[in-house]
Every structure is written in C-alpha cells, then in structure tokens.
Amino acid sequence: MEAASLNEVALQEPSLEVDRTDRRVELLLGALASTILLLIAGMIIFVLVKALPSFTHNGLAWFGAGGSVDEQLMDIFNSPAEPDQYVYHLRAWPLLYATALITGVAVFISVVFSVLAGIFIVEFAPVRLRKVIEPVVKLLAAVPSVIYGLIGILVVVPFVAHHLISEGRKESVAYVIQLDGTSILVGIFILTVMICPIMIAIIVDALRSVPDKWVEGAAALGVNRWRAMRTVSLRAIRPAIVAALVLATARALGEAIMLSMVAGSVGFAPNPLDGLTFFLEPARPLASTIVDNSEGLSVAPFGQTMYAFAAILLVSSAFLSFAGWAARKSFSRYTLGAR
Amino acid sequence: MSIEVRTAAPGPRPPQPDPTDPRPRPQPGQARHSGWSISDRVGLAAAWACGIALCVAAASIVGFMAWKGVQYLQLEMLTSSPEASMDQSKSGGFLDPLVGTLLLTVIGIAIAIPVGVGIAVWLTEYGRPAGLARLVESGVEVVAGTPSIVLAIFGLLVFQQTFMGIFSFTAEGGSVFGRSFLTAGSMMALIALPLVIGSTREALNSIPRHVREASYALGKDKASTIRRVLLPSARSGIATGATLGMGRICGDTAIVVVLLGASMQTTPESGPLGLLRGTGSTLTSYVYNNSPSGEGNAPEKAYAAAFVLLMIVLLLNFAVGLIGKRNKPQWN
Numbered sequence: 237m238e239a240a241s242l243n244e245v246a247l248q249e250p251s252l253e254v255d256r257t258d259r260r261v262e263l264l265l266g267a268l269a270s271t272i273l274l275l276i277a278g279m280i281i282f283v284l285v286k287a288l289p290s291f292t293h294n295g296l297a298w299f300g301a302g303g304s305v306d307e308q309l310m311d312i313f314n315s316p317a318e319p320d321q322y323v324y325h326l327r328a329w330p331l332l333y334a335t336a337l338i339t340g341v342a343v344f345i346s347v348v349f350s351v352l353a354g355i356f357i358v359e360f361a362p363v364r365l366r367k368v369i370e371p372v373v374k375l376l377a378a379v380p381s382v383i384y385g386l387i388g389i390l391v392v393v394p395f396v397a398h399h400l401i402s403e404g405r406k407e408s409v410a411y412v413i414q415l416d417g418t419s420i421l422v423g424i425f426i427l428t429v430m431i432c433p434i435m436i437a438i439i440v441d442a443l444r445s446v447p448d449k450w451v452e453g454a455a456a457l458g459v460n461r462w463r464a465m466r467t468v469s470l471r472a473i474r475p476a477i478v479a480a481l482v483l484a485t486a487r488a489l490g491e492a493i494m495l496s497m498v499a500g501s502v503g504f505a506p507n508p509l510d511g512l513t514f515f516l517e518p519a520r521p522l523a524s525t526i527v528d529n530s531e532g533l534s535v536a537p538f539g540q541t542m543y544a545f546a547a548i549l550l551v552s553s554a555f556l557s558f559a560g561w562a563a564r565k566s567f568s569r570y571t572l573g574a575r
Numbered sequence: 576m577s578i579e580v581r582t583a584a585p586g587p588r589p590p591q592p593d594p595t596d597p598r599p600r601p602q603p604g605q606a607r608h609s610g611w612s613i614s615d616r617v618g619l620a621a622a623w624a625c626g627i628a629l630c631v632a633a634a635s636i637v638g639f640m641a642w643k644g645v646q647y648l649q650l651e652m653l654t655s656s657p658e659a660s661m662d663q664s665k666s667g668g669f670l671d672p673l674v675g676t677l678l679l680t681v682i683g684i685a686i687a688i689p690v691g692v693g694i695a696v697w698l699t700e701y702g703r704p705a706g707l708a709r710l711v712e713s714g715v716e717v718v719a720g721t722p723s724i725v726l727a728i729f730g731l732l733v734f735q736q737t738f739m740g741i742f743s744f745t746a747e748g749g750s751v752f753g754r755s756f757l758t759a760g761s762m763m764a765l766i767a768l769p770l771v772i773g774s775t776r777e778a779l780n781s782i783p784r785h786v787r788e789a790s791y792a793l794g795k796d797k798a799s800t801i802r803r804v805l806l807p808s809a810r811s812g813i814a815t816g817a818t819l820g821m822g823r824i825c826g827d828t829a830i831v832v833v834l835l836g837a838s839m840q841t842t843p844e845s846g847p848l849g850l851l852r853g854t855g856s857t858l859t860s861y862v863y864n865n866s867p868s869g870e871g872n873a874p875e876k877a878y879a880a881a882f883v884l885l886m887i888v889l890l891l892n893f894a895v896g897l898i899g900k901r902n903k904p905q906w907n
Contacts, residue, residue: 261798265697268690269711275765276714279721279729286732349625352618356626360619365630371896372633378819378888379636380826382859383881386866387639390874429632436629462615462622482720490722493828493859497868523724523829530833533731543732546725557720561713 280550287544289537293324298544301329305503309529313538322537330505331545334519337506338420338495339488342427346484350432351477354439355465370440376433385494388426393417393498396516405513413504413517420506421515423499427491431484438483442476443469475564482560486553489523496524522549644882647875653883657839657861666873669880671841672861675756676825676887678850679835679857682760683767683824688817690764691771696801698772699779719769723762727833730762734834743852744844755844755852759834766827767820774819778812779805783906814898822891825884828859835860858884 291298308326315323357366357373397417406415446469454464470477500518503525508514520528522545533539611619652668659666694711702708734742735753743755782805790800806813836854843853856864858880863869865877 255796258796258798261801262697262701262703265693265701266703266707268693269697270707272694272711272714272718272768276717278733279725282732283725283729349628352622352625353629356622356629360622361626369626369630369633371892372637373629375889375892376633376636378822378826378892380828380859380884380888382826382828382862383640383885385868386862386877386881387636389867390878391639429636432629433633458610460610460615462611462619466618486720486722490724490829492722492724493832493863497863497866501868523722526724526728527829527832530728533728533833543728546728549722550725553720553722553725554717557713557716561716 280554283543283547283550286540287547288540289322290324290326290541290544294326298326298328299332300327301505302327305330309503309525309538309541312541313529313532313535315535315537319536324537324541326541328545330503331520331522331525332548333505334420334499335489335521335523338423338427338499338519338521339485342424342431342488343481343485345424345428346432346435347477347481349428350435350439350480351470353432354436354443355470357436357440358443358469359461359465373433373436373440377437379430379433381430381491381494382497384426384430385497388422388494388498389418392422392426396422401516405516409510409513409517413502415513415516416500416518417516418498418500418518419516420499420519423495423519426494426498427488430491430494431487434487435480435484438476438480439473442473446472474567478560478563478567482556485556489549489553489556491521492523492527495521496528499524501528640878640882640885643878644885646878648879648882652876652879659839666871666876669858669861669876669883671839672856672858672880673883675835675841675855676857676859676884678756678855679760679763679831680821680824682756682851683763684817684821686761686764687767687771687820688813691768691816691820692775692806692813694768695772695775695779696805699776700797700801700805715769715772718765722829723766723827724829724833726762726765727830730758730830730834734758741852754834754836754854756835756855757848757851759830760851762830762834763824763827766823766830767817770820770823771813771816774812774816775809778809778815781812782808786906811898811901815895818891818895818898822888822895825857825887825891826859828863831857831860832863839864858887 305327311323312326315321357369361369394417396419397415400421401415401417409415443465450468450472451464454468455461459467499520501520501524502518503520504518506514506517506519510517526542526545529538529542533542649668653673654670655668656671657667657669694715698708698711731753733739734755735751737751739753739758740751742757742761743752786804786808787800790804791797795803835856838854838856841850841853841855843849861880862877862884865871865873865880867874871877
C-alpha cells in the first residue's frame with residue numbers, strides 16, 4: 237500500500253514525458269512476456285494440427301496394442317508418394333507402455349531414495365562428508381544425459397549382458413526378442429542415477445530452509461532426531477518435494493538420447509509374465525522414437541506420426557506442470573511458501 | 576505403527592523411582608536412546624544406506640570419467656577436425672564439435688538473457704493485469720517442463736516455413752532445410768529461458784522495497800529505477816541464471832541431433848552469417864555418434880569428448896558457486 241502511494245507521487249511529480257516512457261516500457265515488457273503465451277499456444281496448435289492425420293486415421297486404436305510397432309512405422313515410412321495412399325496404420329501401445337513404465341519406476345525409486353539421501357545429507361552426515369557431497373550432487377545434476385548414456389552403454393550394458401543374462405534365459409525368449417543387455421533394467425537404473433541428483437539438490441535446499449525453531453520445538457517435546465525430521469521437516473517441505481517430483485518426471489519423460497542408447501531401441505512391450513526376464517527385455521519410449529527417426533521427418537505421413545508422439549509428450553508434460561501446481565497449491569496453506 | 580508408538584509414549588505412568596533401589600539409574604544418554612522405536616531405527620538406517628550409496632555412486636561416476644579422460648584425451652584432439660574413418664587413430668579430433676558447443680551456447684544465451692530478464696522484470700515490477708501475470712508464470716513453467724525433443728521438432732516445423740529461409744539454407748525446389756546454428760540456438764534459448772527468469776526474479780524479489788522508494792524519492796520514474804538501480808543490483812542473480820542456462824544448453828543432445836544436422840564437420844553456408852546459417856555438431860552429438868549406438872563407434876574418442884564436456888560443465892558449476900558468493904549486494 238505504502239509503495240503504491242509513493243509510486244503515484246513519483247509518477248505525478250515528473251513531467252508528462254517521463255510518465256509516457258514509463259508506460260511504454262511497461263507495455264513493451266508486457267508484450268514480451270505475452271509472447272511466451274503465444275509461443276506455447278503456437279506450439280500446441282502447430283504440433284496438434286501436424287499430428288492430427290495420425291490420430292484420425294487410427295482413432296482410439298492408436299493407443300492400443302496390435303502387431304509390431306516397428307513394422308508399422310516402417311510401412312508408414314515406405315508409404316507411396318500419393319497423398320491419398322499414405323499409410324497411417326499404427327498401434328502405439330508398446331511405446332506408450334515403455335514411456336510410462338521406465339518413467340514411473342525410475343521416478344518412484346528416485347523419490348524414496350532422494351528424500352532419504354536428502355535427510356542424510358542435512359541431518360546425519362558428518363560435516364566433512366557434507367561439504368564434499370553437496371557440490372558433487374550439484375555437479376551430477378548438471379551432467380549431460382549423453383554422458384550417463386555413454387557410461388551406460390559402455391559399462392553397465394556389457395556387465396548385464398555378460399553376468400545377468402544366461403544362455404538359457406536368452407533362448408527362453410529368443411523367438412520373440414533378442415536379449416543383448418540393452419534393457420529396461422539398465423534404462424531404469426541409469427535414469428534413476430540421472431534424476432536423483434536433481435531431486436536431492438532441491439530437497440536439500442528445502443530442508444535447509446526449514447526454520448531451526450520448528451525442529452528444535454519438536455526436539456523439545458522429546459522426539460528423536462529422526463522423528464523430528466520425518467514429522468516436522470518433511471511435512472514442511474512437501475511443496476518442494478512435489479516440485480522436485482515434477483521436475484524429475486519432466487526430465488525422465490523427455491529423456492530421449494540416453495534411453496535410446498541403453499534401453500534397446502526396439503519397439504517392444506516387455507511382458508511381466510516372463511518373470512525376471514521382464515527386466516532384461518528391451519523397449520523404446522516415445523522421446524527416443526522421435527530422436528531415432530529424426531531423419532525421416534520429411535516423409536509426410538511418417539513425420540505426422542512423429543508429431544503425434546510429440547503431441548502426446550507435450551500434452552503429458554503440460555498436464556504434469558498443472559498437476560504439480562495444483563498439488564503445491566493444496567499444500568501451501570500448511571507449509572513453507574510454495575515456490 | 577504410529578498408533579502403537581503413541582500409546583507407548585504417554586502410556587500408564589511409570590513407577591516412581593525408589594531412592595532405596597540399589598540398581599543404577601538410567602543415564603541421560605540411555606534415556607535418549609530408549610526413544611528410538613524400531614521404525615525410527617529402520618528409517619535412520621535407510622537414510623544412512625541411501626546417503627552412503629549416493630556417495631559411492633557419485634565418487635564412482637566422477638572417478639570413472641576422470642580416469643577415462645586422462646587415459647584417452649590427447650591435446651591434438653582439441654585442435655584437429657573429425658575425419659571419417661573406421662580406425663580410431665585416424666578419425667581426427669573434435670575441434671569442430673567443441674567450437675560448435677561454444678557457438679551454440681553463445682547464441683542460445685544471447686537470446687535468453689534479454690528476453691528472460693525482460694519477462695522477469697515485468698513479472699516482478701509490473702505484473703498487471705494480475706491474471707496475465709499468473710498465466711505468463713505458468714507458461715514459463717510449461718516451457719520448463721516441455722521435453723527438449725518436442726521443442727526440437729517444433730522448431731523444425733517453424734523454421735521449415737518458407738519465410739524462415741533466411742535462418743538456414745533453401746534447397747533448389749524452394750524447400751527450406753530448417754537446420755542451422757541459428758535455428759538450434761533459438762530453441763536452445765527456450766531451454767535456458769526458465770532458468771534465467773527464475774534466478775532474475777529471485778534476485779529482484781530479494782531487493783527490499785525501500786531501495787525502490789529511495790529511487791522514486793529522488794525523482795526517478797519506474798523505468799529508470801529498473802535500469803539504474805534494480806538491474807545492476809540483480810546482476811549476480813542474472814549471471815547465475817545465465818550460467819545455469821549455459822550448462823543446460825551445453826548438455827542438450829536432442830535439439831542438436833534434430834536441429835543442427837549433427838554433421839561431422841561444421842559446414843558454413845555461403846554469404847554473410849554463413850557460419851550461423853550452416854550446420855555443425857556439438858560435443859554432445861559427437862559423444863552420441865561415437866558411442867556404440869551411433870555410426871562412428873569410437874569409444875575412446877567418445878570418452879575423451881565426454882571428459883571435455885564434463886570439464887565445461889564443471890567449470891560452469893564452479894562459476895555459479897563463485898557468482899553466488901561474490902557480488903551479492905548487502906541491504907541493511
């Protein structure tokens with residue numbers, strides 16, 4: 237209130253000319269800020285319009301299973317040049333399933349691990365270790381995913397191929413899929429290693445910002461350090477945990493290069509009925525599919541199919557940020573201010 | 576679990592200590608330990624286990640990359656261009672990707688800083704109408720959450736329009752290629768934008784109101800207050816955001832693969848700004864192409880390039896820490 241009145245005094249006092257520049261600056265900056273909305277609207281419209289033929293030709297069956305998705309993509313790529321003979325037949329279930337499976341499992345493991353590791357760093361770690369591990373976590377959060385992919389394909393994949401996959405296991409599924417070490421197991425593992433530092437960095441910052449008085453109050457009531465962390469600090473930082481969750485899920489959902497390197501790049505839906513072999517079967521999420529096929533974008537029906545994948549990713553990530561915003565909003569009444 | 580704990584804690588009153596009891600009294604240390612229930616101990620053990628696992632993982636990743644880098648990195652790799660060869664000893668170095676990374680980062684951040692700072696200033700200092708400000712805020716969040724591969728093929732869609740031909744090269748038939756340093760850089764700017772906006776806003780919000788009031792009292796209007804007072808004070812915040820953004824740009828692969836063409840050598844177009852309109856590669860795409868999943872399959876080169884990339888990221892990270900510590904204006 238005070239600032240507003242002072243503000244008005246300041247605006248009335250100088251000449252009209254100054255007032256007008258001020259107004260112009262506001263309009264200019266406002267227009268700049270609004271372009272970001274235009275950009276998002278443009279992105280959604282452009283991508284959806286481009287993706288439409290793929291959806292309309294398949295209907296809801298687009299999301300279903302049926303046949304080999306890689307063969308279907310090949311047929312689309314090789315479809316005749318006449319627009320009325322374009323092939324669009326696609327059952328994208330294996331790709332959707334792979335995206336949901338790899339992202340979901342990796343994010344779930346990461347949340348549990350990151351919260352525990354964050355508590356360890358803030359409350360229990362020896363001071364010397366803490367001083368080293370915090371910058372290292374920040375560094376790991378910034379390491380490009382392609383480096384994780386490189387380590388994955390040159391170290392983890394050969395290890396899995398030589399030590400975890402026996403000949404018998406290879407033969408047991410040889411008639412459907414080849415096991416060569418690139419698998420959802422490695423994909424989930426590397427993805428977890430990749431997103432954990434991102435979440436830990438946010439959670440540690442948030443735990444630091446919990447007022448000491450709150451934790452001390454809990455301690456004064458006689459609870460131990462662990463329970464003070466669990467009942468006071470963790471509840472206070474729920475918005476930050478949601479923020480970390482959203483950020484990490486967005487990263488995992490959009491991770492293309494690393495997963496195309498280590499998860500097998502085969503449009504295959506791993507079958508949970510195969511027992512432990514399930515984890516050793518390859519898969520390929522949506523984002524990797526787009527990157528792997530980026531050369532073919534100029535083939536009209538094939539490009540439209542790729543934009544359909546992009547549309548799914550775009551819609552789910554937009555939905556994700558909205559869900560995160562809603563979740564933080566519902567917590568913010570009881571906790572530290574939502575960021 | 577917690578119900579059991581609750582009933583146990585207040586419980587029936589413990590018998591009063593008998594002063595004639597010869598048994599030793601519980602020491603204060605023991606008393607504190609008796610408050611740790613099984614679930615607390617399990618939780619504590621889990622926290623320790625995760626913490627130690629984190630330390631081991633971090634140490635092994637950093638140590639492994641450092642070892643591989645020292646093993647395979649040679650100085651001439653930094654000064655020679657990549658050549659097409661199946662033999663790893665003849666396939667050259669990665670000068671072009673290194674220059675490509677720097678060039679792309681500069682283009683991306685040069686677009687992201689002015690736009691990001693402008694949006695952040697509008698959001699914190701003006702923000703009217705409030706509804707629009709909230710929309711822009713969530714818009715920034717949506718951009719931050721959009722996968723870079725989606726941004727990449729959206730960029731391709733935009734820059735392949737005929738009137739965007741000046742940004743890349745136009746083929747004989749009039750179809751626009753859409754892939755160049757400029758197009759990739761402008762999409763990279765979108766990756767860095769949320770980080771620049773975020774830390775600029777944080778810096779502007781941390782400037783107390785009385786500083787603005789002092790400026791108004793001296794007869795400055797809002798625009799010149801922003802230019803002369805607020806932005807200089809927010810400089811370290813802007814620098815932090817820009818550095819974080821540069822880290823993200825350096826590390827992105829999807830946009831490079833789709834929008835930069837990821838050609839082995841930098842291939843400029845003719846005419847002014849030919850380099851910027853041409854295609855090229857970056858360290859990330861070089862690592863990807865030389866890994867077993869790419870065409871090159873030269874793991875030694877890939878390790879060496881990954882090490883250089885890691886050093887760049889480390890440097891940027893270090894810079895963020897340094898900027899955060901120094902240049903921070905103190906308001907009293």
